[in-house]
Amino acid sequence: MVGGGAGAMIGEVHRIASRLDGHYELVAGALSSSPEKATESAAAIGLDPARSYADFEAMAEAEASLEDGIEAVSICTPNHMHFPVAKAFLARGIHVICDKPMTATLGEAEALAEIAGKADALFVLTHNYSAYPEIRRARAMVAAGDLGSIRLVQVEYAQDWLTEAVESKQAAWRSDPEKAGAGGAIGDIGTHAFQLAATVTGMVPNRLAADLSSFVPGRRLDDNAHILMRYESGAKGMLWASQVAPGTENGLKIRVYGEKAGLEWHHEAPETLWFTPFGEPARKLRRGGPGASPGGAGTDLERLSRVPPGHPEGYLEGFANLYTEAARAIRARQAGEPTPEGLLLPGIEDGLMGLRFIDACIRSATADAAFVEIAP
């Protein structure tokens, strides 16, 4: 693991998620950019001091030279470090599991795409929300045509933790353009919402219009984004990302409407998927429960569940699904086998998509929220 030292929320999440299904063991780390803190953090989580490194370059080099060196690295640093760290490990054939957004700039993302294309290692981006079973089911239902042609995509991600000027570790780097990149809310949570919509619908908009705001005095990045989206197919969408909406917690929510039916999913109750065929009663689909359509092709939902319906699985289990799928892909690769069917591993393409989204938002915002193309 690189990053994820003491006090970092997301590092602990990666550690639990990797451990949950028993496919990973954490054996080495460069847990902080401060060597002292790296050492302390390593001790706190029981790492062998010999494999606690002062910086990621040293770690990549040392681990690559060990016979039983790490097979994969988790990158849990602030955004601006994703690129150099990923590059260092990919270059040595070590698989990378990286937090999102993929990089701080679109240029870096494109460079990383090239590097990853040539590397002998996997690159996985932890868009964890796309690994919830009911999101996978939604994707399968859209693909199977249960909704008919898609017309509308309403997605939102609302939080309240930046309602006031705050100084917590998580908030600090996220509101600093040097470390977070050009996007505030759009980078931190907007990319999740955008990727979730793409996962469910199988479509990416080609144009967007973005009205970005920084409501809290002194804040240097956006803390609220109001975005309109247009798809080549004629579908349209709205995306709202906010970190200043008091009373919301981690309110990711998606609604998709087609000619024949709608779907609705809220992160607050991630095991429920509403299916609303036009002219029929709404159906409440539940993780592990019976479905509305006769099984979407390529969906292997059982594999993403651990306990029966009614025994709530949540955020850590969803995150673990991604780690477990990555493990299966890595094992297959090590065995010279093809990637197992039914996996859905976000990677370079999702990362590029995220940076293009951020880039388009900023271009639109500087043009008074005019519609702009989402590259390429």
Place this chain on the structure above:
Amino acid sequence: MVGGGAGAMIGEVHRIASRLDGHYELVAGALSSSPEKATESAAAIGLDPARSYADFEAMAEAEASLEDGIEAVSICTPNHMHFPVAKAFLARGIHVICDKPMTATLGEAEALAEIAGKADALFVLTHNYSAYPEIRRARAMVAAGDLGSIRLVQVEYAQDWLTEAVESKQAAWRSDPEKAGAGGAIGDIGTHAFQLAATVTGMVPNRLAADLSSFVPGRRLDDNAHILMRYESGAKGMLWASQVAPGTENGLKIRVYGEKAGLEWHHEAPETLWFTPFGEPARKLRRGGPGASPGGAGTDLERLSRVPPGHPEGYLEGFANLYTEAARAIRARQAGEPTPEGLLLPGIEDGLMGLRFIDACIRSATADAAFVEIAP
């Protein structure tokens, strides 16, 4: 009553709403533009045939000349008839209770504003959703500063009844520009959402950007609207109005976020208002139940309730609130007294606001959804 003949949903709503609290008796009508149907409809609801008129002009003239002629008229026609009918009755000093949008065009709205300004009669616009007790409470809470300065307004109104090409009476005129005016979803339900946001926040945006769609082949007016809003104060908003979202029924919903707290209200459960002060547990406020703040000035919520909490009141009771407030205003006027305190009667200003909203949406839509000013 003018309009509201057999098969018209909203005519029956106005009749029940007016009757519910016992302040009105329906004694005369021109219930349809077809004289034959007008006669049949009058018989069906038990009107005295002598006071069932073949057209509204005849009715206005005859009733104005009767000693016990009507005191007020309800206008339940398609949109394009609102203006001439309202004009005919206002000119004769008969109070007008008119469905929304106020007129078919902004020009008519401005003309009616002038007429009403000179008339010796009230003009009430039935923005019924603004008469729900919990909406009034929300308004009082915002006015009292419970949310702090407002930052965000997220409002939506989603229906599914126009998902397919339909030919019902209600759908027919609503999708005909000659009768509905230039707005489809934006006129029929967008104006409600816009007025609701203004009611709750006490603010009207000064700019908007609108992406309008007609998803159903052959439809001549918009059936979906994606709208961004900006307020002079720096607040921002999103408005979504759709009639093609399968599984939604009459999904009006508003969320308002300020520096200190949020509010959330859904029409599906109109007696519940969520109050979410930052850093405190969410509170579920209920019609007739205890409040969060020590009573907003000018709010007289008890008057808007008939039965204790837990005995659901709904759409017809909300609509009746408006009729009853109109009756109180009319009685006061007849008695030469000032309008009672605490009334909130939507009228000409709300009507003008609605038409300006429609007008701005269409101007923006024709400019690729660029931000435009909302007149005046």
Place this chain on the structure above:
Amino acid sequence: MVGGGAGAMIGEVHRIASRLDGHYELVAGALSSSPEKATESAAAIGLDPARSYADFEAMAEAEASLEDGIEAVSICTPNHMHFPVAKAFLARGIHVICDKPMTATLGEAEALAEIAGKADALFVLTHNYSAYPEIRRARAMVAAGDLGSIRLVQVEYAQDWLTEAVESKQAAWRSDPEKAGAGGAIGDIGTHAFQLAATVTGMVPNRLAADLSSFVPGRRLDDNAHILMRYESGAKGMLWASQVAPGTENGLKIRVYGEKAGLEWHHEAPETLWFTPFGEPARKLRRGGPGASPGGAGTDLERLSRVPPGHPEGYLEGFANLYTEAARAIRARQAGEPTPEGLLLPGIEDGLMGLRFIDACIRSATADAAFVEIAP
């Protein structure tokens, strides 16, 4: 109307419910047992003073002798007056619409049954909750076998308004055995829950065990009832009625489970009926919306709705359904026609059932909550 004077909640409910669909006009009353208050109350609601009576006997006699005397009377008095008032009007061939429980004692109920059997007038008991469209739908679904053979009936009715010792008008007589009869919560709300379960399932238990409590010091009647029920078919049930459960409002709720499926309905959202077939996704049925089974025999749900789905109808509309069904039955009787099909008018049988329920509860409670037979 007899009873229902100023300050009486249920009197106003009966007045609105009768007026809502336009089938009744209130023309006479004996609104209070205090002549002075009767006069004031009559004036307050605009009754002709000549038809405001000082007592119900005078009213029955006078109205029976008028050519255009009342056709029906609403009884909204405390429970102990139901019997004498109903008797007085039935004896004169005036239809009776009476609040529940039917009488204060089982003896009175049996006497009234005999009187009503010989009277030339209808007797309707306002078990209003049984007139919600989704309750009627539930009944039709059970009757159609959608649930298979019924195994379990879980019904509850929880309120909190008697949590503390209170002196309001409503509370006063309800906690006085002289006026309420032997049942407190079991009479006031338990009978509603019991009748609702019978309406939905089409079955009445033959045995019950009741643990009754009076939690508030000084209270003379039960304010909480814990009841077990057994049906002849082998089905079992639980009934909870409480008036001391803080945070509940008017929490009537029923869940029925059969061999094949379950149903769930909450008064808090009376337009939603959950249908849960075993091994299939739960379906959310909505008033006015599409159903799960191909229409139950004898159900005429459209007639019980006024506005489209998503425009909430509530308590007063449900109550009005009963008044309107009574009007249809009365009109048919006046015309010498058979009672229209599809009506479901609670009457003498429901009243007897309620008093037998109360009687059994008290017998069980005095036997340390042993199971007892529910007469006859």
Place this chain on the structure above:
Amino acid sequence: MVGGGAGAMIGEVHRIASRLDGHYELVAGALSSSPEKATESAAAIGLDPARSYADFEAMAEAEASLEDGIEAVSICTPNHMHFPVAKAFLARGIHVICDKPMTATLGEAEALAEIAGKADALFVLTHNYSAYPEIRRARAMVAAGDLGSIRLVQVEYAQDWLTEAVESKQAAWRSDPEKAGAGGAIGDIGTHAFQLAATVTGMVPNRLAADLSSFVPGRRLDDNAHILMRYESGAKGMLWASQVAPGTENGLKIRVYGEKAGLEWHHEAPETLWFTPFGEPARKLRRGGPGASPGGAGTDLERLSRVPPGHPEGYLEGFANLYTEAARAIRARQAGEPTPEGLLLPGIEDGLMGLRFIDACIRSATADAAFVEIAP
């Protein structure tokens, strides 16, 4: 681990729960009563074959003799094996973490209590639901007097998986009195509900009346239980446990009402606790979120959470809380330190309570559901 071989749901739950926070490593097992299946299951989860035992006695003996033998054992067998297995390990000073109910009979439970009292090892019973943070918060609030004196306890646990005669592994032993003990639903889920009520209220009823049913033809144990409860304090309660309620999943739910306020918690949304002070708006308390009262004594809720509010934690995290508390208690004991403050580890007392509950249910059921004492 003893029990928990391939196909056993609860074994996998214990494995994940123990691993989640990183305090346990699974190194030995007797995973099945069938030696062959034990070997296969051990291989499937990667156990060292040398430490996969054919029976629990062999395992206890061998592990106790190893220098690095297991410190604790998880017992995941059918109920009838809990006693002999627990005895074998406790006798050797190995800590026991045992699934519920503690034993198959009350006699065994009493014997185990004696054994455990003399053993140099901890005995922990996995009443996992009592380890949800919001349940702990509820307990602290009751203890702090936020509800006033408790009057009512309404608890239920409804499932539907035994609606039909089923032959799955889980169902097979649970409906066999030889393996499950005398209780069906009352043992499997009723004990959870009973223990949850005791956890929240801090009180155990002294009397109960139970109506037990076996609805599915041929079923030998109860699949539905309707139970009334009485507390020495005068409080009363209802407990419903069912495995034949179609549409319910794992529907554990508790509501507690006192003189001043109520609390409500549903397992379906385990991170939400409703607090309903009489005469005030309901408050929605959320895991990790702000509270209603100024922190209950001995509650250390932060320790029971891993991720911020809005990132759902569920069943496995709740179960892991118990494992982690056990680890902390074990470590303290090993270090010769007192048990850390704020732990709440269900153990022998809870196990005895559960068996006394089952015993009382059966005694009452055989006496036509008369109230009986809950021993001792």
